Amino acid sequence: MTERLPGFSTLSIHAGAQPDPTTGARATPIYQTTSFVFNDADHAASLFGLQAFGNIYTRIGNPTNAVLEERVAALEGGTAALAVASGHAAQLVTFHALLQPGDEFIAARRLYGGSINQFNHSFKAFGWNVVWADTDDVSTFEKALTPKTKAIFIESIANPGGTVTDIEAIAAIARKAGVPLIVDNTLASPYLIKPIDHGADIVLHSATKFLGGHGNSIGGIIVDAGTFDWSRDGRYPVLSEPRPEYHGIKLQETFGNFAFAIAARVIGLRDLGPALSPFNAFLLLTGIETLSLRVQRHCDNAKAVAEWLSPHPAVAWVNYAGLPGDRYHNLARKYSPKGAGAVFTFGLKGGYDAGINLVSNVKLFSHLANVGDTRSLIIHPASTTHSQLSDAQKAQAGAGVDVVRLSVGLEDKEDLIADLDQALKA
Numbered sequence: 001m002t003e004r005l006p007g008f009s010t011l012s013i014h015a016g017a018q019p020d021p022t023t024g025a026r027a028t029p030i031y032q033t034t035s036f037v038f039n040d041a042d043h044a045a046s047l048f049g050l051q052a053f054g055n056i057y058t059r060i061g062n063p064t065n066a067v068l069e070e071r072v073a074a075l076e077g078g079t080a081a082l083a084v085a086s087g088h089a090a091q092l093v094t095f096h097a098l099l100q101p102g103d104e105f106i107a108a109r110r111l112y113g114g115s116i117n118q119f120n121h122s123f124k125a126f127g128w129n130v131v132w133a134d135t136d137d138v139s140t141f142e143k144a145l146t147p148k149t150k151a152i153f154i155e156s157i158a159n160p161g162g163t164v165t166d167i168e169a170i171a172a173i174a175r176k177a178g179v180p181l182i183v184d185n186t187l188a189s190p191y192l193i194k195p196i197d198h199g200a201d202i203v204l205h206s207a208t209k210f211l212g213g214h215g216n217s218i219g220g221i222i223v224d225a226g227t228f229d230w231s232r233d234g235r236y237p238v239l240s241e242p243r244p245e246y247h248g249i250k251l252q253e254t255f256g257n258f259a260f261a262i263a264a265r266v267i268g269l270r271d272l273g274p275a276l277s278p279f280n281a282f283l284l285l286t287g288i289e290t291l292s293l294r295v296q297r298h299c300d301n302a303k304a305v306a307e308w309l310s311p312h313p314a315v316a317w318v319n320y321a322g323l324p325g326d327r328y329h330n331l332a333r334k335y336s337p338k339g340a341g342a343v344f345t346f347g348l349k350g351g352y353d354a355g356i357n358l359v360s361n362v363k364l365f366s367h368l369a370n371v372g373d374t375r376s377l378i379i380h381p382a383s384t385t386h387s388q389l390s391d392a393q394k395a396q397a398g399a400g401v402d403v404v405r406l407s408v409g410l411e412d413k414e415d416l417i418a419d420l421d422q423a424l425k426a
Helices: 008-014 041-048 063-076 087-098 113-120 122-126 139-143 167-177 251-272 278-288 291-309 329-335 351-361 391-396 413-425
Strands: 080-084 104-108 129-133 149-155 181-184 202-206 220-224 315-319 343-348 377-379 403-407
Touching: 008 063, 008 291, 063 080, 063 220, 063 278, 080 087, 080 251, 087 113, 087 122, 087 149, 087 181, 087 202, 087 220, 087 251, 113 122, 122 129, 129 139, 139 167, 149 167, 167 181, 220 251, 291 315, 291 343, 291 413, 343 351, 351 377, 351 403, 351 413
Parallel strands: 104 129, 104 149, 149 181, 181 202
Antiparallel strands: 080 220, 202 220, 315 343, 343 403, 377 403
C-alpha cells in the first residue's frame, strides 16, 4: 500500500511545520532574533563554509522564515525556496544569480507596472538589459533570443489585465534556447496554477498578495524547481564556477537540484540584504493556511462581478478570462480550471476622466495600490501604477487610459455589485 500524498489544503497548513521542540507550541513561533549561537568553533566553521545547514544570522536565514520557504516550495512542487523582503526583492535576487553585466533577458510586455519600471530602469544600473515580447504572439519570444539571452520572464496571470499566459508554449522556447523560464505566479497562487508542472524552472511570488492575503505584510518568495542544469554550458558562472568566498565550492556540483535556491540565499540575499522579517513570515504563514478557501471565494466573487459589469451601459469591455467569450477563456480552462483569479480589468466608455470618477466614488472598494487582499480593491492604473509609462506603453501593458483594475475580495458579492452600481451612476 502506497503512502498517501497530502492534499493542497493539508500542505497549506502543515508543510514545513512541527510543534516547537522546546515549548510544544503548535503555531510556528516568531524567532525574533538577529543571530544564533554556535555549538562550537567547528560547528561555526562548517556553517560558514556551506558544509552544514543551520542558522547563522537572520539576514541569511531564520527558523520562522524556513517554515514559510518549505511550505511554499511544497505547494509549488519545487525543491527549495527562499523568502525575501518583497516581490521586487525576489526579482532582484533571482536575476543577480543569473546575469552578468551586458546580459539580456526577455520579459512579457504584460507585467505589473513596477516590474516594467524595475526592468527598464533600475536593472540598467547593473548592466542587465530587458527585451520585450508579446504573450499574445509567443513567436516574439523566440525572435527576441540572442546569444546574450540568459532567461525568459512571464507572469502566469498577468497584472493588471488578468490575462492568462500560455506557459507551456513559452517553456518550450526557453528549453530549446537553453535558458530558464521564470514565472511570476503572484496573481494565480499555486492553488490555481503550478507553473513548474508546465515547464517553469523558477517561480516567484509577491507574497504580499494572495499568499498572505490580508494586506498586512510585505514579502517575496523564490522557488527553485530543480529542473535546470546550470553547469551544462558555462553560461551561469555564479552556479557553475568555483566560488572564492566558499573555498572553491561549485554550487551546482555540490547542491544539485536546489543549487539555485542556495545561490540566491548565500550570495544574493547575503550580499544584497533584502531579508524578510520573522514577524512578516509569521503573518504570511497564517495567511497561507486559508489559501485554498480564500482563492476559491475570490474567483467566485470576481466572476459574478465581471458578469454584472459586462452588459453595463457605462462599460466598454471587460477582460476576465473566466467569462466564456473572453479571448483567454480557453487558456484559463487549461491552466486554471478552478477559476480565473480575482484580478481583472474593464474599460469605461468615458475614458480617463470616467476612471478617475469611478475610483473617487466607490465606498466599499478601497482605492489603493495592491491586490490579493480579503478586501475588494480598485485602482485606475494609468494615473497610478503605470503613470510613468507613455500612453503607448500603457496600452501594451494592458493599462490604457480607460482601464480600471479590480481585485475582488471576500465580501458578499451583492454588496460589491451594489457599490460599483452606485459609483458608476455617480
